[in-house]
Structure formats: C-alpha cells, structure tokens
Amino acid sequence: MIPFSDEELLEPVKHVIDKVRPSLALDGGDIDFITVKNGNVYVQLKGACIGCASSGSTLKYGVERQLRMDIHPEITVVNVPAGMENDIDNL
Secondary structure (H helix, E strand, C coil), X not given: CCCCCHHHHHHHHHHHHHHHHHHHHCCCEEEEEEEEECCEEEEEEEXXXXXXXXXXXXXXXXXXXXXXXXXXXXXXXXXXXCCCCCCHHHC
C-alpha cells in the first residue's frame, strides 16, 4: 500500500514526468500527466509515441520505473487513450 494520498503524490509525480519528458522528445514523443488516482498515475503519450510498438516498454521501463525509483515501488502507470481523459474510471 502506498503511504501517500493521491494529493500528496501530485507534485512529485509531475516532477518525475518532467524529468522523463526530454527522453521522449528525443524520439519525437511527449507525455501528458492527467491525474493520480488510488496510487495509479494516469498519463497520455503524445506525438510519435502514439501507436509506437515500443510505447508499452516506454511506460513500463521508462516512466513507471522512474516513478518507482523516485517516489514509491508500488506506483503503476496507466496510459489513457485519446478521448478517455474524462473517463479514467472505465479504463
């Protein structure tokens, strides 16, 4: 169980997202932070990351790994498909 509330995680998560953003930009991609809910970090990949065969690895071994190292080892990342930003409860 993550010992932080979703509200407490917002700023640290935003900081980590900003930290990994330049790596994605090198390949023409980007990432938008959407929210934190129940210890899950909801993001949306943009640019060249959309539809890229490596996007799952990018989330798991890039973004999620960095969040787990910097914040807490139980954080998970969920990619939100375009158009689902306001409906994350149904992902």
